[in-house]
Each structure stands twice: as C-alpha cells, then as structure tokens.
Amino acid sequence: MSNFTEHESLHEYCTYRTGGQARYFIRPKDTQELKTALVWADSMKLPHEVIGYGANILVSDNGYDGLIICLRDFEKTCLRSGNHLLIGAGVLLNDAILYAAEQGLAGMEALSGIPGTVGGAVKMNAGAYGTEMKDIVTRINVLTLEDGTLMERVYTNDEALFDYRKADGLLGKLVLGVDITLTPGDKDTILAKRKEILKQRTEKQPLNYPSCGSVFKRPTGNFAGTLIEQCGLKGYTIGGAQVSEKHANFIVNLGDATSSDIYNLITHVKKTVFIKTKVMLEEEVKFIGNV
Ligand SMILES: Cc1cc2nc3c(=O)[nH]c(=O)nc-3n(C[C@H](O)[C@H](O)[C@H](O)COP(=O)(O)OP(=O)(O)OC[C@H]3O[C@@H](n4cnc5c(N)ncnc54)[C@H](O)[C@@H]3O)c2cc1C
CATH class of the missing domain: 3.30.43.10 (Uridine Diphospho-n-acetylenolpyruvylglucosamine Reductase, domain 2)
Known part of the structure; x- marks a missing residue:
C-alpha cells in the first residue's frame, strides 16, 4: 500500500x-x-x-x-454542476467555500474559517453564523464495511439524521464525497461576507494557539463559554493547557501541552461547571485512543 x-x-x-x-x-x-x-x-x-x-x-x-x-489527501476534487458542487471528502472546507464564491454560488460562506475537510464537516455537521452543513448538503456518498463486505451507498440529507454537531445516520460510515446545493449570487458580495466572517473569527477566537475550536457543545438555553467564564475558569491552566483568556470554550495548547493536560483540563472544567451551575457540558471534541 x-x-x-x-x-x-x-x-x-x-x-x-x-x-x-x-x-x-x-x-x-x-x-x-x-x-x-x-x-x-x-x-x-x-x-x-x-x-x-x-x-x-x-x-x-x-x-x-x-x-x-x-483522509486529508482523499479525492481532492470540487466540480460544479449547475447550482450543485460535487466535492471529494478530502477537500478543505475553506477551499470549497472559496471555489463556490469564485463560481458565484452562495450559501456556504458563513462557514468560512472552519478548519477541516469537507468529510469531517459533514460528519460533524459543522456550522457557524447561522449555517450548518445540513442546510446545504443534498446527498452524501459513503462507504460501509458490513459483515466483511465493502459497500458504496448514497445517503440523502434526511437519512444522515443531521443534528447539532452530529449526523447519527452516518455512524460507522466513511464519507467519500458530498453533493451540496447552493444558490446563484454575486461573487463580490459573497467574498465580502467571507472576509467579514474571517475578521470576526480572528477577533473572537484565540487562533494564535493550537486548539480544536469549541471543546463543548452548546447546552440548551445557554452557552458553554459563558458558563465556563461565570465559573471563573478563564485562564485556568493545567500543564501546558489553558482555558483561553479570549474565548472560554477554547482550551489552547500554550506550546508544551500533552493530551493528558488537555483531557485533565476538560474534566476539571466539566466538574466545576456542574458543581456550580448543575449543567453537564458535553464534549464536541472526539477522542482518539485511550485519552
Ligand atoms: C480554530 C478552530 C475553530 C473551529 N470552529 C468551528 C466552528 O465554528 N464550527 C464548527 O462546527 N466546528 C469548528 N471547529 C471544529 C472543526 O473545525 C470541525 O469539527 C471540522 O468539521 C472538523 O473537520 P476535520 O476534517 O478536521 O475532522 P476531524 O477532526 O479529523 O474528525 C472529526 C470527526 O469526523 C470524523 N471524520 C472525519 N472525516 C471523515 C470522513 N471522511 N468520513 C467519516 N468520518 C470522518 C472523524 O472520525 C471524527 O469523529 C473549529 C476547530 C478549530 C481548530
């Protein structure tokens, strides 16, 4: 191989x-x-x-x-067909957004600045500024391994069972590519919106440190960052991991953090927020291996 x-x-x-x-x-x-x-x-x-x-x-x-x-090198193609884009799972979401903008296709520019591949964005139902992947995805090509047999299948948006930062219908399946539907728009307007969103993200997020973006999902009726800040945890540090001073739902690697530092800080934040507010935060970040 x-x-x-x-x-x-x-x-x-x-x-x-x-x-x-x-x-x-x-x-x-x-x-x-x-x-x-x-x-x-x-x-x-x-x-x-x-x-x-x-x-x-x-x-x-x-x-x-x-x-x-x-899958960051996987099927790196992005093709226009009418108002649709057919995008391979390994294409970076930001490259797809830029391609759509250049083509005068609107509908995904609010997702500008979300790092990751299109496959990861579908699987996570990534979203920002009022748009989620579920709003633009029409069909998803997936690969499954069932009883030792590999099968390719096309899932509809409904079958993916998209919900907040998840797509339960795609559990255990590999996203190969996606068909998204956009609407014709003015290229300069789309690019201007993209620029404004990138500016806002730079202002609000600690992009100068390694992170995974928001660590916790938004709890019903509240914001994880607000709760964490109210608990006095901004700046709280374990080893090389710190609750960001700029955005409390980000845990940043100050330079020499281990994954254990980050995990221990996640656990400390969850425990403290629960004790003080009775809200149990749920991780958005996915763990690989025995963290
Ligand atoms: C600075 C920063 C800001 C962020 N801001 C946002 C934001 O505004 N909104 C938001 O929603 N997220 C945000 N995130 C989180 C992240 O960008 C998204 O979750 C993104 O969609 C992850 O894509 P990825 O390719 O990196 O997936 P990975 O992190 O590599 O994987 C995430 C999950 O998807 C699965 N997966 C990945 N690719 C595939 C595939 N092809 N088929 C099947 N499963 C797959 C993995 O198994 C894993 O469970 C941010 C992250 C950072 C670092």
Missing part, C-alpha cells in the same frame, strides 16, 4: 499538535486505496479510525494501537 507508514506521530495530523503515534497510518488518495486499507485492517483484525484534517480530535499521548486512516 502506498502512503502507508508505521509508528507515525500524529502531532502533525491534529490541530492540537499533541498525542502519540499511530501503530499503522495511511493517507489514501482515492476510493480504491481506501478500500484496500480497510480490507487489510479487517483481515488483520485491527481497529481503525478515520480522521480528516484533525481539527476536532484529541489523540491519546499513548497513540492509537490500530490503523489511522487520514
């Missing part, structure tokens, strides 16, 4: 820049390479995890004792 390595450090494959090694690691470029990797892992009875750009994961310091399938 090409693009296959052993004992690969996952530091460079997650935006936290922490974590250990993957016992086996592959960066498939197309569906055939992906299928070969999955069949191999299945035949070796190895567990596997899929990652995109790694912008919403925390990797254990002990690494992952299985196969990590990294």
Whole structure:
C-alpha cells in the first residue's frame, strides 16, 4: 500500500499538535486505496479510525494501537454542476467555500474559517453564523464495511439524521464525497461576507494557539463559554493547557501541552461547571485512543 507508514506521530495530523503515534497510518488518495486499507485492517483484525484534517480530535499521548486512516489527501476534487458542487471528502472546507464564491454560488460562506475537510464537516455537521452543513448538503456518498463486505451507498440529507454537531445516520460510515446545493449570487458580495466572517473569527477566537475550536457543545438555553467564564475558569491552566483568556470554550495548547493536560483540563472544567451551575457540558471534541 502506498502512503502507508508505521509508528507515525500524529502531532502533525491534529490541530492540537499533541498525542502519540499511530501503530499503522495511511493517507489514501482515492476510493480504491481506501478500500484496500480497510480490507487489510479487517483481515488483520485491527481497529481503525478515520480522521480528516484533525481539527476536532484529541489523540491519546499513548497513540492509537490500530490503523489511522487520514483522509486529508482523499479525492481532492470540487466540480460544479449547475447550482450543485460535487466535492471529494478530502477537500478543505475553506477551499470549497472559496471555489463556490469564485463560481458565484452562495450559501456556504458563513462557514468560512472552519478548519477541516469537507468529510469531517459533514460528519460533524459543522456550522457557524447561522449555517450548518445540513442546510446545504443534498446527498452524501459513503462507504460501509458490513459483515466483511465493502459497500458504496448514497445517503440523502434526511437519512444522515443531521443534528447539532452530529449526523447519527452516518455512524460507522466513511464519507467519500458530498453533493451540496447552493444558490446563484454575486461573487463580490459573497467574498465580502467571507472576509467579514474571517475578521470576526480572528477577533473572537484565540487562533494564535493550537486548539480544536469549541471543546463543548452548546447546552440548551445557554452557552458553554459563558458558563465556563461565570465559573471563573478563564485562564485556568493545567500543564501546558489553558482555558483561553479570549474565548472560554477554547482550551489552547500554550506550546508544551500533552493530551493528558488537555483531557485533565476538560474534566476539571466539566466538574466545576456542574458543581456550580448543575449543567453537564458535553464534549464536541472526539477522542482518539485511550485519552
Ligand atoms: C480554530 C478552530 C475553530 C473551529 N470552529 C468551528 C466552528 O465554528 N464550527 C464548527 O462546527 N466546528 C469548528 N471547529 C471544529 C472543526 O473545525 C470541525 O469539527 C471540522 O468539521 C472538523 O473537520 P476535520 O476534517 O478536521 O475532522 P476531524 O477532526 O479529523 O474528525 C472529526 C470527526 O469526523 C470524523 N471524520 C472525519 N472525516 C471523515 C470522513 N471522511 N468520513 C467519516 N468520518 C470522518 C472523524 O472520525 C471524527 O469523529 C473549529 C476547530 C478549530 C481548530
């Protein structure tokens, strides 16, 4: 298998820049390479995890004792067909947004600045500034491994069961590509909105430190960042991990954080917020390995 390595450090494959090694690691470029990797892992009875750009994961310091399938090089094509874009899972969401804008297609520019691949964005139902992936996705091409057999299938938006930062209908499935529907718009207006959103994100988020974005989901009727701030946790630090002074729902890596530091801080924040407010925060970040 090409693009296959052993004992690969996952530091460079997650935006936290922490974590250990993957016992086996592959960066498939197309569906055939992906299928070969999955069949191999299945035949070796190895567990596997899929990652995109790694912008919403925390990797254990002990690494992952299985196969990590990294889809950041996967099917990097973005094609226009009328008001639709057909996008491979490995395309960066921001590249797709820029392509749509250049094509005079509106509807996804509010997602500007969300790091990650299109596959990861679909799986997480990523969203910002009033738009979520569920608002623009029409169909999703997926790959499943059922009883040792690989099957490609097309899911509709309804079948994906999109909800806040999740798509339960896609559990256990690999997103290969997506068909999104946009509306014709003025290129300059779309680009201006994109620019304004990028400006707001820079103003509000601690983008100068490694992070995974918001650590916790928004609890009903409240904001995680507000609760964390009200509990006096802004700036609270464990090892090299800190509750951001700029945005309390971000936990940042000050430079030498381990994943354990970050995990311990997540646990401390959850416990403190629960004791003080009776709200149980739920993580948005996904854990890889035994964190
Ligand atoms: C600075 C910063 C700001 C952020 N702001 C936002 C924001 O405003 N809104 C928001 O929603 N998120 C935000 N995030 C989180 C993150 O950008 C999104 O969750 C993004 O969609 C993750 O994409 P990814 O490719 O990095 O996925 P990864 O982090 O690699 O994976 C996330 C999950 O998706 C799964 N996955 C990834 N690709 C596939 C695939 N092709 N098929 C099946 N499963 C897959 C993984 O198994 C994992 O469970 C932010 C993150 C950072 C670092």
